[in-house]
Amino acid sequence: MLKIKNLEAGYGKLRVLKRISMHVDPGEIVTIIGANGAGKTTLLYTISGIIKPTDGEINLFSTSLDKIKPEKIVSMGCSLVPEGRQVFATMSVKENLILGSYVQSKKKGYDKEGELQNIYNIFPVLKERKSQLAGTLSGGEQQMLAMGRALMAKPKLIMMDEPSTGLAPLIVKDIFQIIFRLRQAGNTVLLVEQNAKAALGIADRGYVLETGKIILQGPAQDLLDNNDVQRAYLGRDVDSQGASCEV
Amino acid sequence: MYWEQDKECMPRADLEQLQLERLQSTLYRVATHVPFYRRKFRELNIDPDGFRSLEELQTLPFTTKDDLRNNYPYGLFAVPLRDIVRVHSSSGTTGTATVVGYTKNDIKNWSNLTARVLAGAGVGKDDVVQIAFGYGLFTGGFGLHYGAERIGASVIPISSGNTKRQIQIMQDFKTTALICTPSYALLLADTMLEMNININALDLRFGLFGGEPWSEGMRNEIQTKLNIIATDNYGLSEVMGPGVAGECQERKGLHINEDHFLIEIIDPETLEPVEPGETGEVVLTTLTKEGFPVIRYRTRDLTRLIEEPCPCGRTMRRMERILGRTDDMLIIKGVNVYPMQIEAILFDIKGTEPHYQIIVEREGRLDKVTVMVEVVESIFFDQMKKQRQLVDLIKSRLASELGISVDVKLVEEKSLERFEGKAIRVIDKRKL
Numbered sequence: 001m002l003k004i005k006n007l008e009a010g011y012g013k014l015r016v017l018k019r020i021s022m023h024v025d026p027g028e029i030v031t032i033i034g035a036n037g038a039g040k041t042t043l044l045y046t047i048s049g050i051i052k053p054t055d056g057e058i059n060l061f062s063t064s065l066d067k068i069k070p071e072k073i074v075s076m077g078c079s080l081v082p083e084g085r086q087v088f089a090t091m092s093v094k095e096n097l098i099l100g101s102y103v104q105s106k107k108k109g110y111d112k113e114g115e116l117q118n119i120y121n122i123f124p125v126l127k128e129r130k131s132q133l134a135g136t137l138s139g140g141e142q143q144m145l146a147m148g149r150a151l152m153a154k155p156k157l158i159m160m161d162e163p164s165t166g167l168a169p170l171i172v173k174d175i176f177q178i179i180f181r182l183r184q185a186g187n188t189v190l191l192v193e194q195n196a197k198a199a200l201g202i203a204d205r206g207y208v209l210e211t212g213k214i215i216l217q218g219p220a221q222d223l224l225d226n227n228d229v230q231r232a233y234l235g236r237d238v239d240s241q242g243a244s245c246e247v
Numbered sequence: 248m249y250w251e252q253d254k255e256c257m258p259r260a261d262l263e264q265l266q267l268e269r270l271q272s273t274l275y276r277v278a279t280h281v282p283f284y285r286r287k288f289r290e291l292n293i294d295p296d297g298f299r300s301l302e303e304l305q306t307l308p309f310t311t312k313d314d315l316r317n318n319y320p321y322g323l324f325a326v327p328l329r330d331i332v333r334v335h336s337s338s339g340t341t342g343t344a345t346v347v348g349y350t351k352n353d354i355k356n357w358s359n360l361t362a363r364v365l366a367g368a369g370v371g372k373d374d375v376v377q378i379a380f381g382y383g384l385f386t387g388g389f390g391l392h393y394g395a396e397r398i399g400a401s402v403i404p405i406s407s408g409n410t411k412r413q414i415q416i417m418q419d420f421k422t423t424a425l426i427c428t429p430s431y432a433l434l435l436a437d438t439m440l441e442m443n444i445n446i447n448a449l450d451l452r453f454g455l456f457g458g459e460p461w462s463e464g465m466r467n468e469i470q471t472k473l474n475i476i477a478t479d480n481y482g483l484s485e486v487m488g489p490g491v492a493g494e495c496q497e498r499k500g501l502h503i504n505e506d507h508f509l510i511e512i513i514d515p516e517t518l519e520p521v522e523p524g525e526t527g528e529v530v531l532t533t534l535t536k537e538g539f540p541v542i543r544y545r546t547r548d549l550t551r552l553i554e555e556p557c558p559c560g561r562t563m564r565r566m567e568r569i570l571g572r573t574d575d576m577l578i579i580k581g582v583n584v585y586p587m588q589i590e591a592i593l594f595d596i597k598g599t600e601p602h603y604q605i606i607v608e609r610e611g612r613l614d615k616v617t618v619m620v621e622v623v624e625s626i627f628f629d630q631m632k633k634q635r636q637l638v639d640l641i642k643s644r645l646a647s648e649l650g651i652s653v654d655v656k657l658v659e660e661k662s663l664e665r666f667e668g669k670a671i672r673v674i675d676k677r678k679l
Contacts, residue, residue: 003264006299019296021268023261213296215275217268218535222352226537227330 001026001157001188002047002078007056009046016042018212019056024157029179029189031199031220033233034209040192041083043209044159047190048080049073061156075103077156083165085142087149089135093126096134096145100152110154119148122178140171147178158182159190164198176202196233200224208233248496250366250398251359254506255561262562265506267301269534274298274307277540280325283318284542304509304532305520309543315345315485324348325540336384337484344384347484348538354393356535357490360504361394364493367502367561368478369453370424372399377417379427379435380458381407381668386488387458391426394490400424407431408667410438417449424453429461429469429477430670433601436472437661446474455480457489459669460569460587464594466498468601479568485544486531492566500553500565507535510566511543512552515573526551528573529566547573549585575673577607579614582651586672589618589653592644598626598637602663607675614677617654618645624660 002024010016016039024030034040045051047058049070058065060078068076079100087096097119104110120127123144129137134145143163150158160179164172172195180202183189193199200206200220208216208229216223223229249255257265277284278295287308288295314323321328331348349357370376376395380387388406395402403420405413407427413435416422425432432454439446451473457480469477480493481501491508492501503510509532512521521527529546533539549572553565571585578584586605593599600621608615620641626633638655645653664671 005264005267019271019299021264021271023264023268025261213275214268214272215279217272218352222355225351225355227326227350 001061002190003059004047005057005059007043007046007053007058009042009051009053011042011051015054016212017046017053020209020212020214022207022214022217024188024190026156026188027183027186028205029183029191029203031191031193031203031206032209033193033196033199033206033223033229035194035233037211038209039212040194040209041161044080044161044190044192047073047078047159071103074153074155075107077154079150079153079155079158081146081150081158081160081163083161085139085146087134087137087142087145089133091134092131093134093137093145094130097126097148097152100149102153104153115152115154119151122151122181123148139167140174143167143171143175144178147175151182155187157188157190159192161192162194163191164193164195172198196229197224200229248366248369248371249561250363255363255367255502255563257506257562259562262505263301266509266534269506270301270304270509270532271298273532273534273536273540274542276325276537277542281323281540283314283323301509304511304543307532307543309518309530309545310541311545312345312485312547316343319343320346321348323541324538325536326350326538331538335386335389335484335488345485347386350537353487353536353538356507357390357487358393358397360487360490360507361390362397363394363504364480364490365391365394365398365400365424365455367493367495367559368424368455368480369476369496370395370398370400370455374398374400374423374453375403375421375450376400376424376426377403377405377413377420377422379405379407379413379425379431386482386484390482390488390490391455395424395426410435410667414439414442414444417451418444421450423450424455425451425473425475426455428458428666428669429456429465430459430666431668432456432469432473432477433465434665434667436469440472446472449474451475454478455493457481460571460575462568462587462591462594464591465601468594481548481566481569483546483548486533486541486546487536491531495557495559495561497557497559499557500567502557502559502561502563502565505563508533510552510564512550513545515545515547515549521551523554524551526570529569549573549576577605577616577673577675579607579616580651582649584616584649584651588649589645590672592648593618593620593641596637596641596644598622599641600660602661602665603672604663605673607673607677609677615654616651617656619656619658619663621660621663622657626657 004022007020032040163175176198203220206220206223207214274295330350332351333349335347337345382388454475454477466477478494482489482491492503494501511530512527513530514521515528529548531544533541549570550566571587603620606617641655
């Protein structure tokens with residue numbers, strides 16, 4: 001579905017992504033974990049077409065994304081849920097959702113009302129608050145709205161940038177359960193997260209990004225079991241007595 | 248039968264993407280964590296972060312058995328010892344032992360890969376698997392043990408040796424799959440024959456053999472004598488152990504688990520890649536090993552790749568059976584001769600038993616080769632003339648196919664030494 005080879009990108013002279021190779025297969029949740037400044041968001045922006053790569057290739061649905069504009073990438077079926085939600089605060093929940101259907105609404109046979117119902121089924125709280133201004137929603141609700149807005153475009157691949165940012169642990173759990181259910185409903189998800197434990201907990205595979213390089217990759221369970229990942233990202237002191245007893 | 252169909256049958260383009268991703272992160276890890284590789288890359292001016300395509304593999308340095316020995320015991324480990332959950336050591340077929348380590352994930356991958364080999368050979372969860380490979384520092388026993396357990400088969404970890412007991416257990420425990428070296432399988436078969444055991448009354452259906460080179464003739468002999476499907480599998484402790492490659496039931500070459508190992512075939516003299524399909528030395532690079540990754544490990548095993556797809560549906564390429572080892576290669580009167588070539592000819596000739604020994608001596612300044620081969624009793628006690636004819640036949644076949652003249656000596660059945668592990672086929676007295 002998504003294949004990236006030797007991708008390099010950055011801002012001006014600053015090289016942020018250094019030779020990234022990765023892929024996402026249909027029906028998978030793939031997560032990219034890494035610390036602040038590792039290049040996670042830059043990677044998603046590059047896939048979305050917002051930043052142009054300086055080298056390497058991105059193939060989405062067997063099409064090279066070279067010279068394809070961001071809006072075209074969305075209509076090809078790849079949507080981004082940006083970090084920090086970025087909902088339109090002064091518009092209603094419903095209006096925000098309808099904005100998400102913009103590229104699809106021009107296509108024949110697109111059932112806007114049906115899609116809205118789908119979104120309301122996934123996020124009942126959005127139905128309850130459909131006329132409310134988006135700015136008045138709680139953080140968790142705004143995250144759901146941002147996800148719903150992306151889903152309105154009926155993406156084949158949905159990319160999420162740090163959905164857990166700034167949310168209470170209980171809400172994070174809800175959000176991740178929804179992502180897990182999206183996958184079960186046949187969606188493909190590329191999930192960028194700092195919260196390595198939560199992300200690896202629902203993902204099929206993962207990549208560890210460090211200063212613009214992928215330093216580890218593999219099945220999510222293998223990464224959870226990897227002691228380097230545990231030390232650096234899961235905050236577990238694997239070398240202490242307690243950890244060895246736990247196993 | 249597949250174990251991980253999505254992986255074993257994945258499209259080649261997807262496989263190549265996966266290989267590239269895994270190789271890139273492997274190179275990063277060895278350059279960061281293994282001083283030996285960091286030094287080598289620096290010496291050769293290789294930027295491990297600049298590696299962009301699988302074709303660039305040829306620019307990377309080789310790793311040899313000597314490198315492993317020089318870093319004895321833990322020098323090439325890519326993780327601290329506290330992350331290692333298992334240590335194995337090479338069987339020491341040639342010289343000093345080498346040490347390899349496995350993390351928890353390595354053991355998990357190992358189990359999966361040997362499970363693939365077992366499933367490909369026909370073993371399922373209803374099977375009773377008798378593992379007559381040595382347990383202990385040798386990887387053969389444990390590796391296939393994990394795979395068989397992963398599949399859900401019933402495992403009998405009998406280990407090697409004690410032939411009578413092996414047979415007893417095979418009968419009593421209703422063993423359906425036997426795992427050992429091919430030469431030991433033959434020894435078991437012959438012993439059962441001697442004990443007047445009805446082979447057809449056994450439950451045995453499959454045999455997975457490895458650990459030493461064997462020929463098609465030997466396969467046929469084992470299959471007939473034990474009435475089983477015999478498949479070949481390949482691995483070496485320096486790379487992981489069994490699970491690197493294994494035959495499916497087509498029995499036309501061993502599928503390499505290419506999502507975990509990159510294979511190259513090189514000319515052992517020039518170190519350049521051979522033409523596709525040509526015979527050469529197997530060079531392996533690990534793609535998922537955490538504890539003990541190796542880059543371009545020279546295995547000294549000789550074989551060729553089979554590029555044609557296999558009817559079984561697996562997309563993993565196959566290699567032909569191991570034809571010999573570069574260090575088995577005998578240079579006799581300037582001609583390269585592999586024991587396997589001699590074995591193949593012997594198996595082709597009626598009246599010989601699959602037990603032989605090759606003795607190389609130097610008479611004056613000339614090499615002299617004597618092949619000692621066991622013959623069936625009827626011939627041995629028959630007239631001299633028949634023996635003479637057989638000797639001449641073997642001599643002329645060997646001479647025409649090897650290009651050198653060889654002495655042949657017929658010996659009585661069971662007069663040559665039998666081996667429970669790897670058989671010793673060549674005695675080279677020139678070096679003694």
